[in-house]
Amino acid sequence: MSSRDIILGRVRRALGEAPRGDAQASYETAVDRGYRREHGSRTTEETVDLLAENLADYRAIVHRCQDEEELPYLITRLLAARGPQYVLVPPGLPPEWMSAADPTRVHDRAVSTTHDLDKVGSVVTGCAVAVAETGTIVLDGSPDQGRRRITLIPDHHICVVRVPDQVVSSVPQALERLDPTRPLTWISGPSATSDIELDRVEGVHGPRTLEVVLVSGE
Template sequence: MVVEAVSGRETVLGRLRAALGERGADVEVPRDYRRAGTVDLDLLVERLTDYRARVHRVPEAQVADVIADILPLSATLVVPPGLPPAWLPATVTVLPDDGLDNDRIAAADGVVTAAAVAVAETGTVVLDGAPDQGRRVLSLLPDLHICVVRAAQVVAGVPEALARLTPHRPLTWISGPSATSDIELNRVEGVHGPRTLHVLLLP
């Protein structure tokens, strides 16, 4: 007599199939969730601040001055290739990302990027790899991330954000500095990304 070996996975799946019985008809999933809402910039600021991001509401002409105030003199900044040069202060050393290796990116004092969209209700900023945002690694390795968001890029909720984004692009969703906690719920920042996030919100 030949006995076929049955894996634990097959055993569990077999039991599930037996318990569920015959597969029922497909259920239509309602898609009537809200797709538009009132944009509240104050709510975005509140949510970002709750996540320990530092928010600066500034006119675009003062972006370089605010960045200069955030960084020490002679700091080194990694920037994506399409970032507006006017945003960068003369007091920093700029490293354009022309294929920089990970060590050079991680050793920089920070990175400045633009954003694709921001969600007020969740306090989330989304990057999509556009030329003014660069590769995902730029916003993950440096310890400081300065992100410039225009008011016109802010939407009320996630469905509206998804409608503005292209799914096949490399999306990075950021809600405050990188943070995690251990088994005792002690918060640790900077494990999976920048320890400090500054968001410059333009009119």
């Protein structure tokens, strides 16, 4: 028996005996897909608290906002703390979010080059969904998030998450909400990497600073 036969035999045993017929349909019925959907049982408030805790653990800066009336003033304070700068705004960002801020706004345009976007200090977006167990924000390119590149080039990203509507416990629950044909960007904290000596460097292939605003209400 060859090594190939041994390996394929192990694969078949792991997959189980699939019935004959269409291969795709066979594996769908032969392989148990009963994965655990979440770890433990939590209330909605506990799920949001877990998200905030894991975001902070990834060195994201987390802000709580009681309602959307407070949101524009919070965004204004966060942008003012960065000093005078250009702020990138996706085409479908709710206008009231920026109603109290008065920065120089740059709109996402197809003709914008990476050099143009590199001049922008901050970007403000919404999100598609947030995963509490992993502290992950998912963007799907919707109008309030814009194209992927606008959240990768600026050094500062403010991301607004509506709670509890956009918060789920686990990755399987998030996948059920997402369209796999859309350009998905999964963000767990600010962009960072480390070398062989584990020296952490932030802002390598994305924002150096990620601020997440958890806003209550619809």
